[in-house]
Amino acid sequence: MTTxxxxxxxxxxxxSAGAIPAEETFGRxxxxxxxxxxxxCDQAEGEVLARKKTSAFRSESAVAPTTGDFxxxxxxxxxxxxxxxxxxxxxxxxxVDPSSSGHKAQTIAVNFDALFLLMGVNADFSVxxxxxxxxxxxxxxxxxxxxxxxxxxxxxxxxxxxxxSGQLAPFGVPVHPISVKTGRGxxxxxxYAAPGRTFAFIGSSGVGKSSLVNALAGEEWLATQExxxxxxxxxxxxxxxxxxxxxxxxxxIDTPGMRELGVMGRDGxxxxxxxxxxxxxx
Ligand code: GDP
Numbered sequence: 001m002t003t004x005x006x007x008x009x010x011x012x013x014x015x016s017a018g019a020i021p022a023e024e025t026f027g028r029x030x031x032x033x034x035x036x037x038x039x040x041c042d043q044a045e046g047e048v049l050a051r052k053k054t055s056a057f058r059s060e061s062a063v064a065p066t067t068g069d070f071x072x073x074x075x076x077x078x079x080x081x082x083x084x085x086x087x088x089x090x091x092x093x094x095x096v097d098p099s100s101s102g103h104k105a106q107t108i109a110v111n112f113d114a115l116f117l118l119m120g121v122n123a124d125f126s127v128x129x130x131x132x133x134x135x136x137x138x139x140x141x142x143x144x145x146x147x148x149x150x151x152x153x154x155x156x157x158x159x160x161x162x163x164x165s166g167q168l169a170p171f172g173v174p175v176h177p178i179s180v181k182t183g184r185g186x187x188x189x190x191x192y193a194a195p196g197r198t199f200a201f202i203g204s205s206g207v208g209k210s211s212l213v214n215a216l217a218g219e220e221w222l223a224t225q226e227x228x229x230x231x232x233x234x235x236x237x238x239x240x241x242x243x244x245x246x247x248x249x250x251x252x253i254d255t256p257g258m259r260e261l262g263v264m265g266r267d268g269x270x271x272x273x274x275x276x277x278x279x280x281x282x
Contacts, residue, residue: 002042004028006249008111008196009070017087020072024084029069030243037065037083043075053082062086067241068110068198068253091115093200093255094140108136109200109241109253114192115145118203118212121156121177127167133202134171146173147192151208153177153184180208180215189216195249202255209254217246 007028017026027041027048038047050073052065063086065071070087091112094105109115117133119125130148137143148168153161156177165175178185192199193216201209242254 003040003045004042006196007040007245008198008251010196013070013087013090017070017072023074024072025075026087027071027073027075027081027083028243029065029067029071030245032065032067032241037071039071039073039081039083041073041075041081044077048073048075048081050081050083053084056082056084064107066107066110067243068112068200070111091142091145092140093137093142093202095136096139108202109255111198112142112145112200112253113197114147115142115200115202116147116149118149118151118201118207118209120151120204120207121153121161121164124204124207125150125164130168130171130173134173143173148173148175149185149189149212150175150177151203151212152179152181154179154181178212180211186215193248193250196251198243198251198253200253200255213244213246213252216248216250216252218248 025041027039029037029039031038035051037050039050065083065086071083072085074082089110092110093108137146161177168175176185176188244252
């Protein structure tokens, strides 16, 4: 299996990507840093640094690449590679940017097989928030990929969990209580997972995203990784999204917090902090 196949570039994706000029190859963006992207492709081990080829993105209709995208690129073994186009996405989750006059859509995550909204069973729980996320999912045509994870389910008894699940039931979206503390629900999550698949997680800061990624990654993997505490002041300042490959072959796309998403709390205010910090151990 090639690197790119491990990253989810299967036969169907390759077919829909079409033919490319001999000097081009395919890659997947694993992180975005302003104008720079880190890309994996079959021509190189590890990540390749790439920028957009300006002339290829001049057209109004050109899709701007983002983390998770499969792209066409001209690989340069001795310098920056050049991205020449974005392969049609199998899924995307967008929101309309309220700060832009033209209601520009902001891309939150692309090419995910499953999109999980994480909500805590505590004060983080909000029926209204699921409603808002569903509106965005419908506008992005990805409702069928959405599921809710009720995180920290160990903090609620079964009666409370049934009540919370019942409040979300009218939306018709799968709801799974999970706990990384007790392991509850992790088996359900496994049914969504497979090598080459991509998960996207959205949710408030503190909801348990990093804990969940670490639990999915497994102890053995953690032991071999350098533990990084990323902060807004660190070298990842301009990184808006990151795609992480777990040892099982499953990938996870990190997304911004709910505040940046423009998703309100129950009382109509932004009650939650945006997740400016990334604490995945990698
Ligand atoms: P993130 O900001 O969404 O990445 O949240 P973290 O993964 O850092 O978790 C925030 C806090 O919630 C930490 O103190 C975790 O220990 C705690 N936490 C995460 N998952 C669980 C869980 O399943 N049960 C309980 N009781 N606490 C959890």
